[in-house]
Amino acid sequence: MTFQIFPPLEIPETLAAGPGPGNTDARVLQAFAGAGVADHMQGDVLRGMIECKHMLREIWGTQNAYTFAVAGTGWSALDTMFSAVMPGDKVVAFANGTFSGIDALTLRIKAATPAEHAANPLDPQAASVTVIEVPHGKPVTGEIVEAALAEHKPKWAFMAHWETGSGRINDIRGFSDACERYGAMGLIDAVSSLGVDDFSIDDYPGIAGWASCPQKGLCCLPLTYAPVSFTDAFIDSLMTSGAYTYVHNPIFEARHWGIVDGQDVEKGTYHRTHSGYAVAAFHEALRLTLQEGLAKRAASYRIHERVLRDAVVELGCEVTSDMPSLIVLNLPPELAGREMELVQNCRARGFGIWPTLSAPVQVRIGILNQLNRKSVSRIVRLFAEAMRELGGQIDRDAIEALLESRYGTSMAA
Numbered sequence: 001m002t003f004q005i006f007p008p009l010e011i012p013e014t015l016a017a018g019p020g021p022g023n024t025d026a027r028v029l030q031a032f033a034g035a036g037v038a039d040h041m042q043g044d045v046l047r048g049m050i051e052c053k054h055m056l057r058e059i060w061g062t063q064n065a066y067t068f069a070v071a072g073t074g075w076s077a078l079d080t081m082f083s084a085v086m087p088g089d090k091v092v093a094f095a096n097g098t099f100s101g102i103d104a105l106t107l108r109i110k111a112a113t114p115a116e117h118a119a120n121p122l123d124p125q126a127a128s129v130t131v132i133e134v135p136h137g138k139p140v141t142g143e144i145v146e147a148a149l150a151e152h153k154p155k156w157a158f159m160a161h162w163e164t165g166s167g168r169i170n171d172i173r174g175f176s177d178a179c180e181r182y183g184a185m186g187l188i189d190a191v192s193s194l195g196v197d198d199f200s201i202d203d204y205p206g207i208a209g210w211a212s213c214p215q216k217g218l219c220c221l222p223l224t225y226a227p228v229s230f231t232d233a234f235i236d237s238l239m240t241s242g243a244y245t246y247v248h249n250p251i252f253e254a255r256h257w258g259i260v261d262g263q264d265v266e267k268g269t270y271h272r273t274h275s276g277y278a279v280a281a282f283h284e285a286l287r288l289t290l291q292e293g294l295a296k297r298a299a300s301y302r303i304h305e306r307v308l309r310d311a312v313v314e315l316g317c318e319v320t321s322d323m324p325s326l327i328v329l330n331l332p333p334e335l336a337g338r339e340m341e342l343v344q345n346c347r348a349r350g351f352g353i354w355p356t357l358s359a360p361v362q363v364r365i366g367i368l369n370q371l372n373r374k375s376v377s378r379i380v381r382l383f384a385e386a387m388r389e390l391g392g393q394i395d396r397d398a399i400e401a402l403l404e405s406r407y408g409t410s411m412a413a
């Protein structure tokens, strides 16, 4: 191989209109780029981390002392949460799409005994883990959770709050209640709901662990900070069992955020090299969320999702999702089977929509951080144009009339 230095990498401006990441907020980018050169123990960096911890507790509606954020993306937070699951632990996991499917795999990896691991290292079949498969597009209901926990009485139960693979909202109330009733510690993948939905952790006492991400509802940069929150019961269990990790052990990781022995201390202590730039970005994303208010933001998502939903239905598509930040749809019969082609065409033009990542093939269009008339109208027009290119019958006037009727007089504009 010959040695070469490549030209500088240039990445164009695109419209991130998928399930996530969303378009990073300009204020967040400014905070990231504007941070001074500083190491991870510089006073303002440590103060920023502590302020982030307090803001995060406020946004997430919790008194959990162990509320902080893990360097990385959603999977980093999830791995930190799952680190408390030890080989042989009894687990029931509910999977109804791509992401909860990977979460269930992670749980099988964590709970597998050494022999089970050796037998199938990349896909261990852990006898102590029961995975309840709910079909793509269907929600995990309270009844499903109730029945499985009554039968298996596990130590841990797992569910995704919002399954982004199929755009499905799962019954978190039913899940929490069933966990309480059967003494299971609930674990929730809240990667796509935090910062979009208006909910409070402390309203769900059956849930012991929560994990989210920076770059979806919080509008921060990927690979900055992924929020987690754990109850005292979760931490007690971890204190007893330990975890097979240093960097993703919640007890060690929390120290850098000024959480020691379940108490807030004034200053964090070294755990790993945190990034002042990432802290600055995360801090601004949390300020943004608090300034806007979750109730207002959640209402705004519902309004704009409704417009996008009605517009794609007007275009002949069938919407199968119920998430306020994301539409999952089937193309009209005449374009069925051409989903990948359509998505590729859109992406080639800087309009970043997504297919589903597991069967069946569907199209996913998201509105993270696109909560205004101009952005949603642009998404609708770009999508209509892409359908027309493939030979779809598009009534442009009907689409414009729909947008005008929804936005013309409403506050949502």
Ligand SMILES: *Cc1c(COP(=O)(O)O)cnc(C)c1O
Pocket: 020, 073, 074, 075, 076, 099, 100, 160, 162, 163, 164, 165, 189, 190, 191, 192, 213, 214
């Ligand atoms: C996006 C997503 C993930 C993965 O998050 P990354 O930030 O890509 O690591 C996991 N679970 C759900 C429900 C998601 O939406």
